[in-house]
Amino acid sequence: MKLDEFFVTGEPLVYGGMVSIVLVTSAVIFLLTYFKRWGWLWREWLTTVDHKKIGIMYILSALAMLFRGGMDALMMRIQLAFPNMNFLNAQHYDEIFTTHGTIMIIFMAMPFLIGLMNIIVPLQIGARDFAFPYVNALSFWSFFFGAMLFNISFVIGGSPDAGWTSYTPLSGAAMSPGPGQNFYLMGLQLSGIGTLATGINLMVTILKMRAPGMKLFKMPIFTWSTLVTCFIIIFAFPILTVALALLTIDRIFGAQFFTVTGEGMPMMWANLFWMWGHPEVYIVILPAFGIFSEVIATFARKRLFGYHAMVWSMILIAGLSFLVWVHHFFTMGAGAFVNSVFSVSTMLIAVPTGVKIFNWLATLYKSKIEFTTPMMWSLAFIPSFVLGGVTGVMLGMAAADYQFHNSYFLIAHFHYVLIAGTVFACFAGLEYWYPKMFGHKLNERIGKLAFWFFVIGFHVTFFPQYFVGLDGMPRRVFYIIPEWMPLNVISTVGAFGMGVGFAIFVFNIYYSYRNSKREKTGDSWDGRTLEWATPTPVPFYNFATVPHADKYDAFLDMKEKGETTFEEEKLEPIHMPSNTGQPIIMMAIAAFASFALIFEWITLAVIGLVGVLIMMGIRSFDYDEGYHVEVDEIKRIERDARGL
Amino acid sequence: MAEHSKRFPINHIIGFVLSIVLTLLAAWAALGSDLPVKWIIAGIMTLAVIQAGIQLFMFMHMTERESGGGHVPWNMMFHGFVLAAIIVAGSLFTMSFGFTHDHDDGGSHQQEEQQEEHSGH
């Protein structure tokens, strides 16, 4: 293979990307060497098994991916506002909407939420770490290398260009030769395995490691949403694993699953993809519901209205999410009966979701609302999400869907649920729990400025798209007719508003790091749940003594009784897992094997696979049982943190 | 706990004998009997489910006290099998409509379903 086949050539924008990758990488290497931080990076971060640090790494990666996906979005908006400028050609536009969709769903929304779960769930249930800290590190690195693998595609080998759904036969070997589509398959496969492991890990953590007294129906609502999400992950992700594997076998080893030769069945891919894909959208929305519930209860200073109804509606949504997948391809022509069945089941989902909306409103009713930034994101969520949900029901009507299908109406719908739901929740959750992670709040004034730019920009971008969709503009076109111009220009203006909002948000992180008041108490917002009971910054073992939590809103109860998580007479040595470099090494080897498979270098791929198996063998013989933190050391750490 | 300290693993032997008998029964039903094909398929699938149950309950100790009465394993396995049914039956249901291929065997029932579709209009 020649070098100019290996690297992507001929696009000024891609050359720009290459230069910036080289510059940023050399800058990072230079800074780490100059400040002699390599050892620190390895000991404190790359080998850590601490759920809080892993969570922070998840969120940092997710923010980087939000930036990448956002840049893709802005490039598409520029092209659509100035279609005659030849900013992007058809091929490049295809690649960009593919990477935008894939990155935002798989490498932004999920890791962001999993990052928040990582940090918060063990704290909310009074656990000292995950059930399997080693596996947690493994999950993170598999996500990280999967994301890197996918992202590198635009400079090496060429990006995938068959849409984030990667429908066959377009994405098959016959119509998309070359490594592009393989990047999609292997990048998702690698990170998907990590997600499945996280699902199992979190489920065992929640089921077995709760503080004494905390029954399932006394758990904080965010933990409940995590548990239900894990359930969906465990049952949905294997479907994706298989679908990706089948397409990989098709493309690399010449099988006939989704081909048009050999009596293959291209639409079977759509069937399998959406059997995972629909539960997937609930994987990214249920934790968001959990975050909003926490934030709304905290800043309405009221107990969450209808806790049981909230939990049961999530369980119902999880169950129904596996029964609606066909509504993504009504136009396949499965027949009136099939479409009717899935049309009805789709509309059923609106019922439990509606229950949740009314519960949030009832929580807010007659309360004293504190307008902090996280609360504002939550308040903006409710009406925006309802708009997205109602248009979703419209799309769920099979007959009408023949008109809406593949138009900008659909684009507007799912951006309304995913941005107003998931992205708002990520921002709300990050700002809400920020003091717990870093020991200081984000600046409220700058945060509100970012909020207004982002929310107004969001509506300006996507509201016109409903109408341009009804005017007949299809998705995934790089060139438009004059009739659609005005609304597209408005959309582009809005998109830049969102970009400014994101930039201000990132600036706020820097500004607050320099200027914000440092937290002393650990209870920054007068919180209700156990995560606020620890001192800030959270000691690596989380709880010096695990509280007895038999009330809902356990920390409120503790504050009334004057209890803390540092009862000196109850201290015992704490068992903690040791750091290990194995997860990052194992996943680096797995990434190497995947990379070889992408270019169909079978020998190298087999060598890499053997390497992964050897790493698993090494793990099997590893009897490291961690270490104990002695009582004296706990006392010293806690007195320091609490200023006693 | 008493059952584990027994010298003779009676449970396992019963399970083993049962699984052999059920396998032979299924093989006979499929290869030796003259039952209608639909009955055979329904019958041998039922036998397979019973055998899976034998493995889960008699060999895998799913419900023993130490695993918390098997509450979580039960729940997850149950939902796993419910999902298996949804995935297999749902795929067949969705993909059988409007898809036909010009092959004589195996494809005929799909064409029938299509005809039913059309006569319904």
Added chain:
Amino acid sequence: MSAHELKSGPLEYRTQEGQMSILGFWIFLAAEVVLFSTLFATYAVLFGRTADAPVPGELFEPGIVLVMTFLLLTSSFTCGIAIHHMRRGSVKGLMTWLIITLILGLGFLGFEIYEFVHYSHEGATLQSSAFWSAFYTLAGTHGVHVTLGIGWAVLLLIQLAKRGLTPVTSRKVFIISLYWHFLDVIWIFIFTSVYLIGMVV
């Protein structure tokens, strides 16, 4: 956590780590159920789509398939006996029965490889049609699981020889026994819905 160690009951459940690992593995098995059912669904949907390749009824041989089934059923039984010995505290019994299990598993694999080679000589390969792609992937995935299980069990046998029965080793052995029985469950469904139905229809 080690403070919560129990004094009675099976060794593998005495520590909290042990209980959590076993529970986590059950949840993993539930995910495996879905993984295999997706392969079954693909197989069922692509059933009959043999294109120019031979149809399954011509190639499947009841004799070999029954032998394979009995090998795997017996290995599941011997694996159960191995755990029975483990719970009575006998390392020797455990290792002996585990080795018997592995030999039976290897026998199963041998027949499966023979079967695959035989079919591909008859013109039914992974590439020849959608049906055969689905067949090889479904049966092959099960075969890969059996192979991995054998490799894994060998590693555990070495650890058992070195360390004897501890809460950690017995937890590991118990988990692989769950895995092995589970592979038998999957095989029962492959036997029924692939081979028997393939020979009937």
